[in-house]
Amino acid sequence: MLADYKQAGEARTNxxxxxxxxxxxxxxxxHFAKGNVPWNKRHKIIFTCxxxxxxxxIEEMEVATxxxxxxxxxxxxxxxxxxx
Numbered sequence: 732m733l734a735d736y737k738q739a740g741e742a743r744t745n746x747x748x749x750x751x752x753x754x755x756x757x758x759x760x761x762h763f764a765k766g767n768v769p770w771n772k773r774h775k776i777i778f779t780c781x782x783x784x785x786x787x788x789i790e791e792m793e794v795a796t797x798x799x800x801x802x803x804x805x806x807x808x809x810x811x812x813x814x815x
Contacts, residue, residue: 782808 776789781802793809795802804812 778803780805780808782812 777786778789778792779786780792782795782804785805787805791806792803793806795804795809795812797812
């Protein structure tokens with residue numbers, strides 16, 4: 732792609748990069764192929780807190796190492812369990 736611009740003597744824009752762009756690949760049913768789902772169309776990962784039972788996204792979850800095996804709990808319960 733860079734060679735085409737050099738031959739034509741045209742200036743490159745900031746929008747066009749040498750990096751390959753991810754295409755939206757879909758299977759025969761119209762679903763996104765595995766591993767090719769764009770960030771804006773992915774589902775959020777939701778966990779259920781094992782301590783209080785609330786459902787929260789993965790960003791708000793922590794691992795409580797006070798118990799064995801470790802439990803996935805929300806950040807509020809983690810503060811209560813780990814800090815005391």
